[in-house]
Amino acid sequence: MNKKFLIVILAAIAIAGIFIVLILKRPADIIKLASNRPSVHNLLNQARQFEAKGELLEAKSIYQKLVNDFTESPEVALWQKKSEEINIKLLFSPAITPKSIIYQIKSGDTLNKIAREHKTTPELIMKSNNISDSLIIPGRKIKIWNAPFSILVDKSQNIMLLKSDEEVIKTYVVSTGKDSCTPVGVFKIINKLANPTWFRAGAVVPAGSPENVLGTRWMGFDLAGYGIHGTIEPKELGKQVTQGCVRLSNSDVEELYNIIPTGTEVTIVE
Numbered sequence: 012m013n014k015k016f017l018i019v020i021l022a023a024i025a026i027a028g029i030f031i032v033l034i035l036k037r038p039a040d041i042i043k044l045a046s047n048r049p050s051v052h053n054l055l056n057q058a059r060q061f062e063a064k065g066e067l068l069e070a071k072s073i074y075q076k077l078v079n080d081f082t083e084s085p086e087v088a089l090w091q092k093k094s095e096e097i098n099i100k101l102l103f104s105p106a107i108t109p110k111s112i113i114y115q116i117k118s119g120d121t122l123n124k125i126a127r128e129h130k131t132t133p134e135l136i137m138k139s140n141n142i143s144d145s146l147i148i149p150g151r152k153i154k155i156w157n158a159p160f161s162i163l164v165d166k167s168q169n170i171m172l173l174k175s176d177e178e179v180i181k182t183y184v185v186s187t188g189k190d191s192c193t194p195v196g197v198f199k200i201i202n203k204l205a206n207p208t209w210f211r212a213g214a215v216v217p218a219g220s221p222e223n224v225l226g227t228r229w230m231g232f233d234l235a236g237y238g239i240h241g242t243i244e245p246k247e248l249g250k251q252v253t254q255g256c257v258r259l260s261n262s263d264v265e266e267l268y269n270i271i272p273t274g275t276e277v278t279i280v281e
Contacts, residue, residue: 051077051081051084051086054073054076054077055077057073058070058073058074058077058093061073062097067097067100067101067104067106068101068106068108070097071094071097071098071101074090074091074093074094074097075094077090078090078091078094091182092182095179095180095181095182098180098181099180099181099266102135102138102139102156102180102270103135103138103139104139105139105140105141105154106154107154110156110157110158110175110176111139111154111155111156111157111158112154112155112157113152113153113154113155114129114152114153114154114155115150115151115152115153116147116148116149116150116151116152116153117149118149120147120149121145121147122136122137122142122145122147125155126272129155129156129157130159130272130274131155131156131157131272132269132270132271132272133145134268134269134270135156135269135270136153136155138269139153139154139156140153140154156175158175158176159175159176159275160173160174160175160180160270160271160272160275161174161175161275161276161277161278162174162239162271162275162276162277162278163277163278163279163280164185164187164193164257164277164278164279164280165280166187166188166191166193166195166251166279166280166281167281169184169185169186169187169248169249169250169251170182170183170184170185171183171184171185171239171257171259173267173270173271183259183263183267184248184249184259184260185248185249185257185258185259186242186244186247186248186249186250186251186252186253186257186258187251187253187257187258188251188253188254188255188256189251189252189253189254190251191251191281192254192255193237193251193253193255193256193257193279194234194237194255194279195279195280195281196278196279197276197277197278197279198232198233198234198237198276198277198278198279199232199233199273199274199275199276199277200230200231200232200238200239200271200272200273200274200275200277201231201232201233201273201274202229202230202231202273203228203229203230203231203268203273204228204229204230204231205227205228205268206218206219206227206228207223207225207228207229207240208223209222209223209224209225221243222243223243224240224242224243224244225240225241226240226241226242226243226258226261226264227241227261227264227265228240228241228261228264228265228267228268230264230267230268230271232277236255237255237256238256238257239256239257239258239259239264239267239277240256240257240258240259240264241258241259241260241261241264241265242258242259242260242261242264244258245260245261248260257279
């Protein structure tokens with residue numbers, strides 16, 4: 012009995028020893044794992060190097076990794092903004108992305124025809140291919156953004172998200188309706204006007220007038236009287252101050268105008 016008891020005791024001691032070794036080893040493993048994880052500093056350096064070389068897709072991927080892997084960092088908003096800036100550069104450059112295709116211009120094509128067929132805009136085709144006028148040459152290969160855009164407006168935060176295939180391309184600061192009068196729901200852009208005239212009760216306010224609240228661009232919803240437009244009051248952006256429309260700065264609304272075609276879906280939420 013004593014011999015069996017001694018064997019049991021020795022076995023228990025051996026098991027306990029193995030357990031202690033494993034416990035003591037864990038911190039070293041954790042340190043090793045952490046040391047293998049790229050640091051914020053290293054990732055930022057990689058992103059900047061890719062940007063400097065014009066490798067925008069690679070730079071964007073690293074900024075997105077920073078956003079996803081270091082969610083508690085106070086720099087997250089800056090990394091997200093940087094990623095969105097690169098998105099716009101990619102949109103307006105000849106660089107091919109997973110959301111674009113190469114199209115060879117055919118005889119009889121026009122910019123408007125190509126844009127309609129691919130649900131994009133002539134302006135985006137021109138900007139992303141360095142085309143300075145509407146004249147296009149058959150046989151030339153051009154970049155076409157081939158993924159649909161959509162817009163989400165959050166009234167409570169006064170922000171607008173431009174999305175493509177559910178990826179956020181850019182976040183805009185907007186103004187919405189006072190007393191929350193901007194309608195909630197899903198709408199479509201049915202018309203677009205550059206330098207719009209504002210027709211108000213008893214008066215016609217021409218484009219360019221300092222009293223024209225529409226600013227430099229108008230994109231109307233399939234709900235009469237409502238839409239997205241520019242502003243003559245940029246200091247009021249981020250507030251609920253409009254008669255129900257969604258306002259952006261003139262530079263932002265001009266950018267958006269070039270990107271989204273008629274038919275684009277706009278979702279407005281509380």
